Amino acid sequence: xxxxxxxxxxxxxxxxxxAACARELALAGLRVLICESAFPGAGTTSAGMGxxxxxxxxPAQLALTALSRxxxxxxxxxxxxxxxxxxxxxxxxxGGPDEMHMVREKAVAYAEAGVRTEVLDATxxxxxxxxxxxxLSGALLVPDDRVLYPPGAAxxxxxxxxxxxxxxxxxxxxxxxxxxxVSVEAxxxxxxxxxxxxxxxxxxxxxxxxxxxxxxxxxxxxVITERYPGLIRHQLVELGYxxxxxxxxxxxxxxNLQPRPTGQVLIGSSRELVGRDGSVNRRIxxxxxxxxxxxxxxxxxxxxxxxxTGFRPATPDSLPLIGAWRNFPGLYVAAGHEGxxxxxxxxxxxxxxxxxxxxxxxVDPAPFDPMRAMPALEAA
Amino acid sequence: MSRPLxxxxxxxxxxxxxxxxxxxxALLNAGVAHFRSSPDGTPRGPxxxxxxxxxxxxxxDGVPHQRSCMIECAAGMRVETGGLDG
Amino acid sequence: xxxTLSADVAVVGGGPAGLAAAIAASAAGASTVLVDEGSRIxxxxxxxxxxASLPRTARELLERFDASAARxxxxxxxxxxxxxxxxxxxxxxxxxxxxxxxxxxTGARELLLPFPGWTLPNxxxxxxLQALIKAGLDVRGxxxxxxxxxxxxxxxxxxxxxxxxxxxxVAEQASRGALARFxxxxxxxxxxxxxxxxxxxxxAFRQAAFxxxxxxxxxxxxxxxxxxxxxSGRRTWHEPxxxxxxACGLIPNGELxxxxxxxxxxxxxxxxxxxxxxxxGVFAAGECTGVGGEDLALVEGxxxxxxxxxxxxxxxxxxxxxxLRRLAAAMTRAFAPRRELLARCEPGTIICxxxxxxxxxxxxxxxxxxxxxxxxxxMGACQGRVCGAALHALLGWDLPVVRPPVSPMSAxxxxxxxxxx
Numbered sequence: 001x002x003x004x005x006x007x008x009x010x011x012x013x014x015x016x017x018x019a020a021c022a023r024e025l026a027l028a029g030l031r032v033l034i035c036e037s038a039f040p041g042a043g044t045t046s047a048g049m050g051x052x053x054x055x056x057x058x059p060a061q062l063a064l065t066a067l068s069r070x071x072x073x074x075x076x077x078x079x080x081x082x083x084x085x086x087x088x089x090x091x092x093x094x095g096g097p098d099e100m101h102m103v104r105e106k107a108v109a110y111a112e113a114g115v116r117t118e119v120l121d122a123t124x125x126x127x128x129x130x131x132x133x134x135x136l137s138g139a140l141l142v143p144d145d146r147v148l149y150p151p152g153a154a155x156x157x158x159x160x161x162x163x164x165x166x167x168x169x170x171x172x173x174x175x176x177x178x179x180x181x182v183s184v185e186a187x188x189x190x191x192x193x194x195x196x197x198x199x200x201x202x203x204x205x206x207x208x209x210x211x212x213x214x215x216x217x218x219x220x221x222x223v224i225t226e227r228y229p230g231l232i233r234h235q236l237v238e239l240g241y242x243x244x245x246x247x248x249x250x251x252x253x254x255x256n257l258q259p260r261p262t263g264q265v266l267i268g269s270s271r272e273l274v275g276r277d278g279s280v281n282r283r284i285x286x287x288x289x290x291x292x293x294x295x296x297x298x299x300x301x302x303x304x305x306x307x308x309t310g311f312r313p314a315t316p317d318s319l320p321l322i323g324a325w326r327n328f329p330g331l332y333v334a335a336g337h338e339g340x341x342x343x344x345x346x347x348x349x350x351x352x353x354x355x356x357x358x359x360x361x362x363v364d365p366a367p368f369d370p371m372r373a374m375p376a377l378e379a380a
Numbered sequence: 381m382s383r384p385l386x387x388x389x390x391x392x393x394x395x396x397x398x399x400x401x402x403x404x405x406a407l408l409n410a411g412v413a414h415f416r417s418s419p420d421g422t423p424r425g426p427x428x429x430x431x432x433x434x435x436x437x438x439x440x441d442g443v444p445h446q447r448s449c450m451i452e453c454a455a456g457m458r459v460e461t462g463g464l465d466g
Numbered sequence: 467x468x469x470t471l472s473a474d475v476a477v478v479g480g481g482p483a484g485l486a487a488a489i490a491a492s493a494a495g496a497s498t499v500l501v502d503e504g505s506r507i508x509x510x511x512x513x514x515x516x517x518a519s520l521p522r523t524a525r526e527l528l529e530r531f532d533a534s535a536a537r538x539x540x541x542x543x544x545x546x547x548x549x550x551x552x553x554x555x556x557x558x559x560x561x562x563x564x565x566x567x568x569x570x571x572t573g574a575r576e577l578l579l580p581f582p583g584w585t586l587p588n589x590x591x592x593x594x595l596q597a598l599i600k601a602g603l604d605v606r607g608x609x610x611x612x613x614x615x616x617x618x619x620x621x622x623x624x625x626x627x628x629x630x631x632x633x634x635x636v637a638e639q640a641s642r643g644a645l646a647r648f649x650x651x652x653x654x655x656x657x658x659x660x661x662x663x664x665x666x667x668x669x670a671f672r673q674a675a676f677x678x679x680x681x682x683x684x685x686x687x688x689x690x691x692x693x694x695x696x697x698s699g700r701r702t703w704h705e706p707x708x709x710x711x712x713a714c715g716l717i718p719n720g721e722l723x724x725x726x727x728x729x730x731x732x733x734x735x736x737x738x739x740x741x742x743x744x745x746x747g748v749f750a751a752g753e754c755t756g757v758g759g760e761d762l763a764l765v766e767g768x769x770x771x772x773x774x775x776x777x778x779x780x781x782x783x784x785x786x787x788x789x790l791r792r793l794a795a796a797m798t799r800a801f802a803p804r805r806e807l808l809a810r811c812e813p814g815t816i817i818c819x820x821x822x823x824x825x826x827x828x829x830x831x832x833x834x835x836x837x838x839x840x841x842x843x844x845m846g847a848c849q850g851r852v853c854g855a856a857l858h859a860l861l862g863w864d865l866p867v868v869r870p871p872v873s874p875m876s877a878x879x880x881x882x883x884x885x886x887x
Contacts, residue, residue, distance in 0.1 A: 039836045046839045151839045223880065226445045226847060262419065267877070280869050282546065282883045290881035300878035303445045305847055307869050383515075400515040401602030409604045413587035413690040420822040423689060425587035427819075429597030430510055431503060432575045432719075434847035434874075435819060445847075445874070449597065452505050 007033035007167070008196040009356060010182050012174045012209070015045040016150050016342055017334050018201030019157035020349035022166050025199075028357035032166035033195065034158065035184055037173035041154035044203050044341060047310020049222065049258050049266055050153075051235060052146040052343045053090055056109045060319055060367035065340060066113040067363050068347030072146060075346070078160075082152035086261045090145040090235040091120075091129060093255075093295070094137040099239050103140045110142065117142050131231055131298045145235060147258060150342050157345075177209055179329035197330045197356055203313040206335040210325060214374050215336045217311035219278070221270045221285045226303040229263030232296060241269070251281075253288045255295050265302065267292045269339070271312075278309045314338045316375045322351050322368035332356065333370045386455040391462075403448035403459055404429070404436045415448065415461050439463065468553075468560040468882045473499040473537070475774045476552055476565035478544055478722060481509020482760050483752025483767035484571030485527050488536040490771025491569070498536040498775075499563060501554060503543045503873070507531070509573055510593055511760055513600045527764075539563075546870035546883055547725050549747050553883060555875050560882040567747050567774040570722050570735060571767060574753035576713035579803065579856050580817050580825070581810035583685030583694075588709050595711035596622045599629055606630035608708040611694050613637035613682045615715045616801040617660070617759065622711060624670035633671050634705050637680035637696060639714070639807060644800045645678055651796035656789050657761045681807055682712050697806070714803040716757045717855050723750055724868040731756075733855065733865055739784065741770035749774050758794030765790055808860050818853040820846020834863040847874065 011022045014036035022034045036042075052072050056062040079085045094100050103119055110117045118141040120128060125139045162168055169186070176183040177200070182193045200206055204217040238255040251272035258266040270284045285307055293300045315321060315336040325331045332355060334348050347363065354361040366372075383398040390410055397406040404426045407415060414423035416437050426436035431450040439460040440446040448459075475491040477484045480502030488500040500507075508514055512524040520528070531538075542556035552568065554561040576591040583589070590598065592614040599605060610631045612623050615638055623636045638645065652661055668676065680698040685691045693706045720728075723735035728743040728750070730736060735750040737743055743750050751770035752763035765787045769779045811817070813826035823843040834850070834857060837843045843857075844850035850866035857863045870883060 039832075041839060042836070155840070223877075225877065226874065228444070282870070285870075286881050286884040289877050293877050293881055300876060301443060302877050303874040304871055304877050304880045305849060305874050306845065307871070398602055402598070405598050405602035405604075408588075408598065409602070415587075418585070418819065418822050422585065422822070423587055424585065424819070425690075426590060426598060427578065427594055428576060428591050428852075429594035429601070430575065432848060432851050433578070433819070437847070449601070450504065452601075 010195045013202035014040040016345040019154045020345035023161040024349035024353040026164040026166040041151040068344045071346035084149035089143040092140040201334045218314035223267040225265045227263035321370035388457040472564040477569045479571035480507040483763040486767025487771035491775040492534040492536040494775025494777045496775040543873035570750040572719040574716040587690040591713040611707045613712040620667035624667040627671040633674040635675040639681040642678040648800035655793040762790035818843035
């Protein structure tokens with residue numbers, strides 16, 4: 001370690017959430033040590049779509065994502081090119097006229113949260129996104145939603161944290177957490193580190209270190225195409241996406257398309273609970289691609305080049321765990337962000353900073369209390 | 381042995397090629413070295429000649445990302461080069 | 467809607483090994499389908515527009531294949547596979563081919579190691595130049611430098627000269643001593659007659675200098691290559707040229723084996739002497755099991771086809787196989803890329819061509835996964851087939867994981883990959 005003395009905080013996990021928390025805590029003047037077992041962003045951070053999107057599955061989610069997106073926007077001038085930050089916006093698409101009321105309700109909810117939107121009818125939607133199939137009823141445009149490249153963003157957050165005095169140790173696996181102490185295994189052998197507090201940000205692995213933590217892996221597939229600049233202009237999501245994100249059992253796919261700055265199109269999304277089996281499920285992946293082609297027929301002739309899978313850290317009520325795990329003195333959890341880890345990394349970090357370094361939490365932290373009552377986790 | 385000649389269109393201009401010639405060979409014979417551009421915009425052309433490296437991609441009959449070394453010229457084929465997306 | 471086919475034996479690859487396997491399996495009474503990506507059969511070494519231009523062995527094998535009951539799916543790429551089933555794309559159509567036995571005969575590709583200027587247009591592989599000439603590239607009067615390694619160099623140089631090229635020089639990176647040792651091993655093998663071929667090829671390009679222990683240090687040019695710098699340890703010099711053909715030998719195309727779960731040794735699919743892989747019902751033959759030359763590929767293909775077809779290969783065939791495997795080992799030793807070829811990169815040298823990742827963007831201690839995530843090296847169109855092989859040779863990094871689509875496929879075709887995994 002560079003600085004002498006014990007760290008005020010050990011952040012376990014250098015994914016995007018751990019990286020954002022480490023940076024915020026360093027900004028608050030705390031002495032931070034980050035322990036990462038593989039390399040920055042090696043887990044779910046590198047598997048996902050990298051969207052920064054406001055979602056209103058619940059008021060708490062709306063508040064956290066709106067806050068977080070604003071914080072990403074404030075960071076934007078500092079982000080280097082490796083973060084590949086872009087602002088394509090999102091179109092929440094209504095398949096039929098019966099879904100337009102959902103569009104309008106969403107507009108109201110977002111407006112109350114201070115998030116700019118525009119309701120598009122069928123004509124306006126076709127103008128905004130010419131390659132969408134005809135016959136759609138309209139959409140909610142959320143113009144300020146963003147996309148970035150999560151491994152790049154995680155690395156920058158860590159670099160910035162270290163520039164402000166944090167220490168990053170890579171290839172160090174935390175094996176046990178107790179009040180004020182963290183046991184680690186590094187290449188050089190086992191060590192015990194004393195510290196003030198611990199922030200657990202290990203995503204899908206969170207329950208390994210803290211048995212009973214209600215986080216389970218929720219597998220997703222993604223397929224990416226070759227470069228087709230301009231094929232789509234916005235992130236495209238079907239309104240039914242939220243229903244898919246809700247359901248905790250069975251497999252589901254929901255239409256989700258993303259234009260990357262490279263011109264490649266990222267095709268998502270799927271959800272299933274199958275433990276840690278990362279193999280490609282052809283039926284689910286094909287179903288996902290078929291849905292995408294139904295919405296954007298021009299995609300049919302586009303060349304797909306890669307398929308991969310990842311595991312979202314999911315909780316039974318679809319809200320992350322942010323706060324003190326009071327069974328363990330000094331342990332704070334920042335995990336369970338499901339498909340919103342990139343989006344809410346900044347808001348999570350702001351909450352964690354308020355909890356550890358003092359200050360008013362920027363949103364009500366109660367809905368994210370790790371000790372809250374949860375519906376029972378369904379077995380995979 | 382001389383082969384029959386067919387006509388293809390290269391970047392809007394007529395080009396006469398021997399039947400059985402691959403699109404890549406036809407382009408190189410026509411003096412084209414810049415088949416497509418890499419992400420940084422540098423010109424690229426065929427390398428492996430067998431469909432592996434993907435560097436020879438061009439747009440054929442309006443469809444981008446076609447591996448020209450793996451495709452034989454056909455009469456009336458339209459070939460476009462020089463883009464980022466093949 | 468996908469078309470479905472079924473056969474007893476599916477052979478992937480239409481080069482010497484695949485043809486031999488399909489002929490043998492079919493002769494053994496198995497219903498056989500041969501799947502090949504190219505528009506014509508023959509693979510790489512027997513690529514042709516007219517059969518008359520092929521050597522007699524090749525012509526005869528092609529005739530035997532035509533006369534066999536094996537079915538040929540031409541221009542068909544494998545995009546996905548599980549034991550017992552291949553998913554192909556032919557034109558825009560998806561074909562599901564179920565087969566109790568699969569024989570992988572996907573051959574080898576060139577090992578393209580980066581050096582300054584290697585991405586300039588008109589820098590081809592050695593086999594790449596030959597493939598282009600056979601596909602109609604007009605090389606009359608063009609100044610060509612050929613620099614590579616192994617037996618492939620000679621026929622390529624001869625082909626270029628025969629088609630009117632001005633081959634400036636041919637550089638073999640192996641030393642004269644290594645070549646001599648290999649020549650002796652060749653003499654002692656069933657392929658001894660190849661030495662005569664070698665002499666014939668050399669005579670065909672006799673007006674070009676042949677250097678051993680020599681390699682390309684850099685290529686230079688603006689919009690295309692204009693000159694190369696050659697090095698021989700003792701001296702370096704420049705050669706102006708129009709085209710460059712350069713590679714560092716061959717590496718097995720083992721990706722389909724990897725997708726099927728077969729054990730690999732590096733890129734090569736591991737097989738026993740019956741050409742069985744570690745996965746029941748999956749066989750592999752020829753260069754994809756380890757680079758060993760055409761004669762070995764023919765023998766291995768025959769063994770694989772016989773065993774897949776339920777027959778037992780004869781003793782003479784197996785004896786030939788053993789001898790040719792020994793020769794293959796000698797070939798690998800003789801033509802292993804020298805360390806200078808692994809040390810040519812400058813900070814600005816492109817390593818991943820598909821994503822324009824420079825040498826100085828990579829850290830040696832990362833490994834392929836971290837490199838991919840930080841820089842996108844290996845995530846591009848070729849899915850790491852070029853840079854992955856190079857980084858494996860340069861730094862010992864793992865080869866990329868193989869997932870569908872194994873070959874690029876349209877989203878429309880992808881939507882039909884709908885079997886349970």
